Amino acid sequence: MLTKRIIPCLDIKNGRTVKGVNFVDLRDAGDPVELAAKYAETGADELVFLDISATEERRKTLANLVLRVAEKVNIPFTVGGGISSVEDVDILLKNGADKVSVNSSAVKNPDLINELSQKFGAQCITVAIDAKQVNGQWIVHLVGGKVPTELDLFDWAKEVEQRGAGEILFTSMNNDGTKDGFANIALKKLSEDLNIPIIASGGAGCIQHFVDTFKEGKADAALAASVFHFKEIEIPDLKKELANQGIPVRI
Amino acid sequence: MSELGKNKSSESSPSGGKKGGIAIIDYGAGNIQSIKFAIKRLGFDAVLTDDAEEIKSADKVIFPGVGEASSAMKMLKSTGLDKVIPQLKQPVLGICLGMQLMCEYCEEGDTTGLSIFDAKVVKFDNSVKVPQIGWNQIYDLQSDLFEGVNEKEYVYLVHSFYVKECEETICSTEYGVEYTSAIKKNNFYGVQFHPEKSSKAGEKILENFLKLENE
Numbered sequence: 519m520l521t522k523r524i525i526p527c528l529d530i531k532n533g534r535t536v537k538g539v540n541f542v543d544l545r546d547a548g549d550p551v552e553l554a555a556k557y558a559e560t561g562a563d564e565l566v567f568l569d570i571s572a573t574e575e576r577r578k579t580l581a582n583l584v585l586r587v588a589e590k591v592n593i594p595f596t597v598g599g600g601i602s603s604v605e606d607v608d609i610l611l612k613n614g615a616d617k618v619s620v621n622s623s624a625v626k627n628p629d630l631i632n633e634l635s636q637k638f639g640a641q642c643i644t645v646a647i648d649a650k651q652v653n654g655q656w657i658v659h660l661v662g663g664k665v666p667t668e669l670d671l672f673d674w675a676k677e678v679e680q681r682g683a684g685e686i687l688f689t690s691m692n693n694d695g696t697k698d699g700f701a702n703i704a705l706k707k708l709s710e711d712l713n714i715p716i717i718a719s720g721g722a723g724c725i726q727h728f729v730d731t732f733k734e735g736k737a738d739a740a741l742a743a744s745v746f747h748f749k750e751i752e753i754p755d756l757k758k759e760l761a762n763q764g765i766p767v768r769i
Numbered sequence: 770m771s772e773l774g775k776n777k778s779s780e781s782s783p784s785g786g787k788k789g790g791i792a793i794i795d796y797g798a799g800n801i802q803s804i805k806f807a808i809k810r811l812g813f814d815a816v817l818t819d820d821a822e823e824i825k826s827a828d829k830v831i832f833p834g835v836g837e838a839s840s841a842m843k844m845l846k847s848t849g850l851d852k853v854i855p856q857l858k859q860p861v862l863g864i865c866l867g868m869q870l871m872c873e874y875c876e877e878g879d880t881t882g883l884s885i886f887d888a889k890v891v892k893f894d895n896s897v898k899v900p901q902i903g904w905n906q907i908y909d910l911q912s913d914l915f916e917g918v919n920e921k922e923y924v925y926l927v928h929s930f931y932v933k934e935c936e937e938t939i940c941s942t943e944y945g946v947e948y949t950s951a952i953k954k955n956n957f958y959g960v961q962f963h964p965e966k967s968s969k970a971g972e973k974i975l976e977n978f979l980k981l982e983n984e
Contacts, residue, residue, distance in 0.1 A: 520905045520944055521923065558968065563904055589806045594925055594966045611835075614802035616927070616966065639836050641900045641927045684900050684927075713895055715902050738898065768904040768923040 521766045522732050523563035523739035524753060525717065526746040528553060530599070531571045533579045551586045557746070558593045561753045563768060565591070566619065566687075566741060569599030576600060581609050588614020596644055598687075602627075607634055611642060619687060621646040622660045625667060625674075628681060635682025644717075645683040647675060649704075650691035656704055663691035671704065672711060679712050686712065687741065689719040697723025697745075705735035717741050725751060725759045732765045790828035791815040791979065794854070794867075796844040800835045804864070807965035811976050821853045829979055830857055834866025838890070838930070839878025841866060855883050860981045861957050868952065868959030869930060877930050885957050888935040888949065897945035900929040905942050907950050907962070912939040914951065914958060914977050922970045924962035926950070932961065 598619030649671040656671035690701030715738035722742035845851040875890040932949040942950035964971035
């Protein structure tokens with residue numbers, strides 16, 4: 519049976535992890551490669567690297583990082599952040615990334631999704647969507663949730679699927695950072711409306727939240743950052759509990 | 770950035786493959802880097818090449834593939850590799866699309882394959898999410914490829930098309946249907962999953978392949 523995936527997300531700035539991590543057994547907690555290898559060892563199913571740097575050197579630094587991760591890590595990983603062209607994707611995939619995630623650039627230029635999907639295959643194109651519920655409607659936001667668009671989450675998700683995305687990474691801005699659980703009602707609707715995998719993001723605070731997002735939210739995968747980085751949740755404990763509650767996971 | 774992408778031509782030197790003579794067939798398919806690194810982690814060297822003589826003389830051949838079937842087939846034909854691959858005598862491992870192209874027919878792009886395996890490749894129907902992305906189990910393991918690998922081991926898969934069950938199936942996976950997740954005929958092997966991304970189990974399978982005796 520296909521298992522539900524647990525995905526730690528690493529924010530990267532100038533080739534280093536940011537927001538801090540609390541791994542006493544790492545030589546250098548800021549090194550994404552070391553952290554990635556650690557997560558792979560403890561049972562993470564996949565990793566996401568989200569590049570938030572804004573320097574001129576960004577593309578080169580990121581390509582280099584991808585190469586170093588691919589060298590050491592034996593599980594799949596996705597790279598996102600500032601990807602806006604076929605060339606960007608080409609270099610990242612060539613250097614060993616399994617998937618790329620596009621967000622703002624897809625909203626600004628939806629044809630990019632078609633181009634990327636045709637050239638590289640749907641399976642390596644994840645479209646990340648940040649949305650916020652405003653007066654009962656889920657509105658797509660850009661720039662890490664700061665800038666609202668005209669787009670409705672469910673309409674946009676449908677369009678993204680039709681244009682050839684292989685997967686959607688949905689972050690609820692209402693839930694992100696709250697540690698109150700994932701946006702399961704919206705997730706369930708996405709999962710039922712679409713026929714591609716949905717990754718839940720935003721709101722993880724405890725193990726039960728993961729159980730809920732798989733059961734109630736019908737998510738195919740769940741992504742989190744700080745609960746893993748600060749060891750509030752250990753992946754082996756999480757997976758054991760998911761299995762106990764009848765959710766298929768790789769142990 | 771650009772220099773990092775140019776690993777294709779610069780690494781096609783005949784000096785590679787010292788420790789085992791492993792050739793990775795280069796036909797423009799994506800994500801070769803991860804396979805190269807996985808082989809390196811196992812202590813072997815591999816050379817990426819589209820040179821027919823180099824491929825024929827290698828000890829082991831890996832036929833990778835990520836992308837779309839009909840355009841991949843076109844690439845193989847344009848270099849004549851479509852004639853070279855079915856004639857190979859050493860162990861050959863097709864991975865993902867590589868495995869699918871070794872079958873007789875792929876529904877994707879209405880593509881005639883290399884016809885090494887007597888099997889058809891079709892799309893998952895809409896009763897499941899497509900593509901299948903993630904970790905699923907392999908079972909009914911039947912070959913030396915799986916020595917030391919547990920029944921129902923988890924491997925990483927990402928694909929929209931699958932190989933139907935057939936005589937040559939050496940392990941299966943269930944995703945809406947039971948399908949072939951590995952296949953073997955004589956010296957030819959194919960795996961639908963990505964051993965280079967399947968953690969320790971994947972490394973074991975890749976190592977088993979690299980250590981196969983050449984007949």
